[in-house]
Amino acid sequence: MDLLRFATAGSVDDGKSTMIGRLLYDTKSIFEDQLAAVERTSREMGVDFTNLALLTDGLRAEREQGITIDVAYRYFATPKRKFIIADTPGHPQYTRNMVTGASTADLAIVLVDARKGMVEQSRRHAFIVTLLRVPHLVVAVNKMDLVEYAQDVFERIRGEFAAFASKLSVPDLTVIPIAALHGDNVASRSDRMPWYEGPSLLHHLENVHVASDRNMTDVRFPVQYVIRPQSSEHHDYRGYAGSVAGGVLKPGDEVVVLPSGRQTRIASIDTEDGPVEEAFPPMAVTVRLEDDLDVSRGDMICRPHNAPAARQELDAMVCWMSDEPLVAGRKLAIKHTTRSARAVVRALRYRLDVNTLHRDESADVLALNDIGRIQLRSTVPLFVDDYRRNRATGGFILVDEATNDTVGAGMVVGSD
């Protein structure tokens, strides 16, 4: 059994909570006491049906106001896979939340109301999925029951999406007609849409191939923590612990350590369960090197002829997540892999209109939930790859040094 993380996005009233409720319900992931609580709340709110959407409302303010404030995480499993859902709300601040949910997702589901087709919000959602390089996009055309399960309605929406997706270079697009309220094509194929020959939503989630989505080519090992037991038993042990961010590491491999540029070989790759012959993303291991080098947190271990760019000047797409707008000249803390530094925003190149994809080069601020391209200069070199090539070594966060809040999510553009 492996793990699939997916994010869900939809406009208000697209039936997203109902779809998630349906996935949980049909995979027997809802417990009786949870269902009883939902039934009780439904009654208290004067709703005369059990509102499965309530299953996903976590906080009191959300239940009172009938809205979703924050990313909520849900879990279910089938015999084939364990699933982690990052459920992102369609309401205000949704860009920030959707970017957050999409950052770790293998797959994203964008919901569309069959009666409305692709609306502005659907385009925004699909764009964010692409910007965050979520490898698989599923468009769930919901409420097919309200359009008499008509094939032509579905085909029209599918055509619209395919055209838009080709502009965005979506790596893998699947469009599925569903009726979440009745369960059509959610956990199993529906008889009511015999013209649809594709998989049910759950079947697709269970079978989509994700193992090769991570970068297995470029060896990247950001040193996270230096392990030195200094005990009599492990007197001279010095290991570099971290999570593999790219490529496959093997004992004996020739490696180079950045920023020093010193070369050595991997002596062994250790775990508490014993040494391993190969380490690949997202394994957490401890690497020992043959030579005694000065290596510390924030250094990057890679291969001599395949190293990331060491850059202090970088261009990036950034999603701004703070009420206080971003302007050129702003100084921030930056965290990239295990490396932290300070950075200054040298220029705001443009603000992107997420609906039209128009680049507004006259913009001089990025407000909350805006996405734009910026140029940064950091106090020390960062070992970056193009985000499109490697999400783990292309993504970074920006932190306000006064409030310590995370205020921006950045994706490196063009490392060379």
Add this chain to the structure above:
Amino acid sequence: MTTPSRTPEPDRPARIERAPGDYRLTHLQALEAESIHIFREVAAELERPALMFSGGKDSIVMLRVAEKAFWPARIPFPVLHVDTGLNFPEVIAFRDRRVEELKVALIVASVPDAIERGLVRPEPNGSRNRIQTPVLLEAIETHRFTALFGGARRDEEKARAKERVFSFRDEFGQWDPKNQRPELWNLYNGRIHVGESIRVFPLSNWTELDVWHYIGAEELEVPELYLARERSVFERDGMLYAANEFCRPKDGETVFDERVRYRTMGDANLTAAVRSHADTIDRIIEEIAVTRLTERGATRGDDRVSEAAMEDRKKEGYF
């Protein structure tokens, strides 16, 4: 205490056989890797962390993952136990043995001691759940902890489903659900001001079933209370309580023998048992896989108070 029987086909992370070129991790390996990453990140970035250990299954798994994260070095932070004085004795014995094995420092923050000093007062129903909070906050202040690892999982409860892995707390230990830092990729923001702290939940993405699968795969020892045994119990509010020194039947409550086990390890006076024949870890896994009640709904008198009980406690600075 018991060493549980082994699962037939251990799924233990490093022992798994992979075909060459198959770069897939099992879900347990992926969860373990994520949790190890979180432990190392905190140890690298925050000065004075501590691990909150209760002796329950989640903290047992958490401690095991922490051991792996720093091996062959020792866990580089102490273990903190908020002792309500109402723990099952087996749980305390287990705690002491595990701490000894791992050679980590143990700090006990005692609720009875705090009651004696007048810091807190037990609730009328005997629950010491809520009054753990001031005791915990006092320990944080005394030891100047900046980060506390907790075993909470997001599948446990609706408020937790929205809590970050790094849950930021102000100088009063309060959680502000509407003002959480966005958490992107695996880039955690551990920056705090003096006096503030972070609760860190390395097992956020694990479910109850994952925890049991891991205990089985890793052959971890758990308090025997988790396993079904013939125990003397009585019924109260529709739940089964073991008759023991902390919890005596009232008039009209009859004691009878029943095969039961515990799904959670709360206070001995308020944690109910469930009817079960699951006397091995494998059987627990089978049982959990088909169970129709959440662990808290089934066994915790103290969580039943209201829909928002957990949310309120967390805002006050609870785990």
